[in-house]
Amino acid sequence: MGMSQPVREDMESSLAAPVCRAPDGALSIREVSKIYDPEGVHVVALDRCSLEIAAGEFVAVVGPSGCGKSTLLNIMAGFDHLSTGQILLDGQPLATTEVKPRPGSDRVVVFQQGALFPWKTVLENVIYGPVVQKALGKQEAQERARQMMARVGLSGIESCYPGHLSSGMQRRVEIIRALINDPRVLLLDEPFRAMDTVTKSASHEYLLELYDATGKTIFFITHDLEESIFLADKVAVMTTRPGHIKMTIEVDLPRPRDYRLLASPQFMRLKAQAVEAVHEEAVKAFQAGEREMA
Amino acid sequence: MTTAAPPMAAPSLALRWRRTLANPRLWRGVLAVAGFFLVWQISSMGALPFMTVIPTPVEVAKAFWVFLAMPKYWQSWAESAQRVFWGFATAQVLGIPLGLGMGWSRSFKELSYPLFELLRPIPPLAWVPVSILFWPTNELSIAFITFIGAFFTIVLNVLGGVSSIPKELVYSAVSFGASPAQVFWRIVLPATIPSIATGMMVGIGITWNVVIAAEMIAGNAGLGRLTWEAYLAGHTPGVIVGMISIGLAGYVSSALVKLISIKLMPWRKII
Amino acid sequence: MMETALIVSLIAAVALGLGAWQQKKKAQLYEISWSAQVVKTVTGKSFLRTVAGFVIFLGLWHLTVSVFRLPWFNRLPGPLEVLREWLSPNPAYGISIYTRDYYIHILYSTYRATTAFVLATVLGIPLGLLMGWNRKFYDYALPLVELIRPIPPLAWVPLAILVLPGNEPAVIFVTFLVAFFVTSLNTLLGVESIDDNYFRAARCLGASNREILFDVVIPGALPFIFTGLQISMGAAWFSLVAGEMIAAQYGLGFLIWDSYSVIAYPVIIIGMVTLGIIGWASSAGVRMVGRKLMAWRQSELSGGGQAGI
Numbered sequence: 001m002g003m004s005q006p007v008r009e010d011m012e013s014s015l016a017a018p019v020c021r022a023p024d025g026a027l028s029i030r031e032v033s034k035i036y037d038p039e040g041v042h043v044v045a046l047d048r049c050s051l052e053i054a055a056g057e058f059v060a061v062v063g064p065s066g067c068g069k070s071t072l073l074n075i076m077a078g079f080d081h082l083s084t085g086q087i088l089l090d091g092q093p094l095a096t097t098e099v100k101p102r103p104g105s106d107r108v109v110v111f112q113q114g115a116l117f118p119w120k121t122v123l124e125n126v127i128y129g130p131v132v133q134k135a136l137g138k139q140e141a142q143e144r145a146r147q148m149m150a151r152v153g154l155s156g157i158e159s160c161y162p163g164h165l166s167s168g169m170q171r172r173v174e175i176i177r178a179l180i181n182d183p184r185v186l187l188l189d190e191p192f193r194a195m196d197t198v199t200k201s202a203s204h205e206y207l208l209e210l211y212d213a214t215g216k217t218i219f220f221i222t223h224d225l226e227e228s229i230f231l232a233d234k235v236a237v238m239t240t241r242p243g244h245i246k247m248t249i250e251v252d253l254p255r256p257r258d259y260r261l262l263a264s265p266q267f268m269r270l271k272a273q274a275v276e277a278v279h280e281e282a283v284k285a286f287q288a289g290e291r292e293m294a
Numbered sequence: 295m296t297t298a299a300p301p302m303a304a305p306s307l308a309l310r311w312r313r314t315l316a317n318p319r320l321w322r323g324v325l326a327v328a329g330f331f332l333v334w335q336i337s338s339m340g341a342l343p344f345m346t347v348i349p350t351p352v353e354v355a356k357a358f359w360v361f362l363a364m365p366k367y368w369q370s371w372a373e374s375a376q377r378v379f380w381g382f383a384t385a386q387v388l389g390i391p392l393g394l395g396m397g398w399s400r401s402f403k404e405l406s407y408p409l410f411e412l413l414r415p416i417p418p419l420a421w422v423p424v425s426i427l428f429w430p431t432n433e434l435s436i437a438f439i440t441f442i443g444a445f446f447t448i449v450l451n452v453l454g455g456v457s458s459i460p461k462e463l464v465y466s467a468v469s470f471g472a473s474p475a476q477v478f479w480r481i482v483l484p485a486t487i488p489s490i491a492t493g494m495m496v497g498i499g500i501t502w503n504v505v506i507a508a509e510m511i512a513g514n515a516g517l518g519r520l521t522w523e524a525y526l527a528g529h530t531p532g533v534i535v536g537m538i539s540i541g542l543a544g545y546v547s548s549a550l551v552k553l554i555s556i557k558l559m560p561w562r563k564i565i
Numbered sequence: 566m567m568e569t570a571l572i573v574s575l576i577a578a579v580a581l582g583l584g585a586w587q588q589k590k591k592a593q594l595y596e597i598s599w600s601a602q603v604v605k606t607v608t609g610k611s612f613l614r615t616v617a618g619f620v621i622f623l624g625l626w627h628l629t630v631s632v633f634r635l636p637w638f639n640r641l642p643g644p645l646e647v648l649r650e651w652l653s654p655n656p657a658y659g660i661s662i663y664t665r666d667y668y669i670h671i672l673y674s675t676y677r678a679t680t681a682f683v684l685a686t687v688l689g690i691p692l693g694l695l696m697g698w699n700r701k702f703y704d705y706a707l708p709l710v711e712l713i714r715p716i717p718p719l720a721w722v723p724l725a726i727l728v729l730p731g732n733e734p735a736v737i738f739v740t741f742l743v744a745f746f747v748t749s750l751n752t753l754l755g756v757e758s759i760d761d762n763y764f765r766a767a768r769c770l771g772a773s774n775r776e777i778l779f780d781v782v783i784p785g786a787l788p789f790i791f792t793g794l795q796i797s798m799g800a801a802w803f804s805l806v807a808g809e810m811i812a813a814q815y816g817l818g819f820l821i822w823d824s825y826s827v828i829a830y831p832v833i834i835i836g837m838v839t840l841g842i843i844g845w846a847s848s849a850g851v852r853m854v855g856r857k858l859m860a861w862r863q864s865e866l867s868g869g870g871q872a873g874i
Contacts, residue, residue, distance in 0.1 A: 077765070077769065078768070079765055102768075103765065103768035103769045104771065105769065105770055105771040107769070108769045108770065109765065109766070111765070113762060115760070115762040115763055115765065115766035116766075117763060117766075117767075117780065117781070118862070119784035119785070119787070119859070119861045119862075120780075120784075120861075121861075128767075128770050128772075129770035132767075132770060132771050132772045132773070132776050133770075133771040161860070161861040162861075163862075177770070178769075181770065181771070318704075319704045322701065322704035322705050323704060323705070323708035324708075325705070326705040326706070326708050327708050327709065327712060330709055330712070344728060345728070347727050347728055348724070348727070348728060400611075401610065404610070404614035404615055404618070405614045405618040405621075406618055408618060408619070409619060409622050412841065415799070415802075415841045415842075415844035415845040415848070416837050416840055416841040416844070417802050417803045417805075417806040417807075417840060417844065418803065419803065419807040419810060419818070420818065420821055420836065420837045420840050421837070422810065422821075422822070422825075423821055423824065423825035423833045424641065424833055424834070424837070426825065427640045427641055427825075427830065427833075428637055428638070428640065428641060429637070502717055503718065503743075503803070503804075506719045506720050507717075507719040507804075507807035507810075507811070510722065510807075510811050511807070511810050511811055518720070521720060521723060522723060524723070525724075525726070525727070530724075533723045533724055533727070534724065536720065537716050537721070537724065538716070540716060540717060540720045541716035541717075541720075542715070544715045544716075544717065545715045548715075
């Protein structure tokens, strides 16, 4: 299916075409806590969580299942509301105790199980954002969608329903559906979780190509350490619940990256460092008997 | 969900009550039901011309009180309940094995399923005359129609249940050396119980529907007949009392079936 | 007798034609010749067993009723008797495929069922969508629905006759009522079955409430709506027959009951078989429309991959 095509020369210009400005999308997460209080049972999901994300940075958050990483993402996406603390996007308050964020096309989410509308064709899915926002006419949107899809090797599937496609393809389409809105931040909630190894590594390279081409800020949630180091500029390790950022690891591996990196000594060194930190939390979570729920 | 949280006491009964009462959703429901009765009362009192034939809720309540004191009312309950019970029970006793057989043996399914599908679209009440002709007593014929109502549903549900058993379950049992009989009793039957329960839930509703209609058409006793006789006598409050009683009867039997399902499937959460 | 033979062979020819056409499609699928596929099917065990099933059923019916005249059974009409009556140009009891009355009954029933079904669909789907879509409306409406629903539709017949002008609207009303509840509750279930992520994705992409209704709620609930419509169609026929037996002139339910009263027993079976055929055809029609509207779902079933519905 042409999973790992080389980046074409003109891809960069095409994907970043309408925005000729410095990359924005700097996120500042400050002392964010989230307390669920259903029926008087006090559950602290996030406990004074802080993280700085520069514009155009690729940040991966790792942590055991149920540590609150998805909660953090949901708050940024506007699906949920924080209890204390604040989140700034490019210096503007995005979510505070007063400001309740609404979901918007500047922070598009790509979901773990995939959320392409199964009743719309691939093309209808991709143009959905620009059309409902009335940013582009239907014709223009289709034109642009076709261009973008062609550039990343997704031509020929425009009239398929998502159900026809493999999970790898579905996720690629979903990322395009997000990127066509030209978001400031791309929020990825374990998008490659349910994939087999081969599809997964192809998807990684695909995402890296897109990242290199567009320079979007990416907030990537995963519990796969190797994946996080391979993809990100910075890996934030979260503790078990109540979750907060235990440490961040700067990944100083050069870009563009490819799979050969996985065997390099630098990669191994970073991985060893991260394993140490994550393992401790994983054991804690395991002993607490958390049900898989990430 | 609650592991890392500080140890907490279960909320006291008073607190739980307060929470329930503070829930606006409860009050919306109460408001809706109260509004319904109010609109009924006012429109029956003459606000809506065509509604004046219908007695007011107060009149119905009075009639209900009278009915409660009549032995005939309770006899009707017993009559209908008996018919429902026999029809429903027979449908389970015959339908469950038939569904299991169809799911278990392909040749049996090929033999019987097309025929089954041919008979299924015939509405149960269309069987009334044939049933009266065939069975020697009226009682048996009504029970037979009741049986027809529940039978097709249960067979289809059981068959669906057997077909959707994950193959891995069967394979793993076989790899542990289970005999076909063991696979049937230990795997297939328990795995089908949820579908049986669904079939029973749907079936009990249909059964009441059928009994009421059959009693109106060809019965001499029972809640359906009671309602019909009230209609023939021009006693409209009685008609509504009959309807409410039938609704209650259906409700109670559904609750019973649900209770049985919970007992049958302790591992499953039933909402 | 000649007439009967002619019609039987006509029906057989139509059945064979339909079968052959299906075999042709199958042959294309398996990429073998048409005749090879036909031979494969006809000599296949599955086909033979199906035939055996029908033969056993009809044979038992014939033997118990017409040949051995067993007690209880001997009061029923036999299969041959029914068939002869059904296909006779001069039916002994006045109903056969040649008589005008037969079609009048069919038309009456079909008209009533269709009216009730269409009304139930037009009112039930919006109600279900609204309940699934608006929390407050749900809170108000559901208790009322649950209050009225446990009363079987047939129990409404006397009241409906009293309130509505005449028996005709009363029969249609009880038929409507049952279909209405089935449709609205299945629509509600359909909305509730939609994965939250579709709503979230739509919001992320900037959809307004109205757009979410048309792009997420309705298509997402469609599979359940159509399951509901199929059940509702069956339920409509169910109540219609009962309603017609209790309180109608004309219609197949009336025909069946009336034939019992006037001792025209073969007509009872003719009525039942006709009801079965029409009932089956109407739900097949609903299924077909559903399949057309949910092309995406067909592919999903075979392709797999999407979770949720």
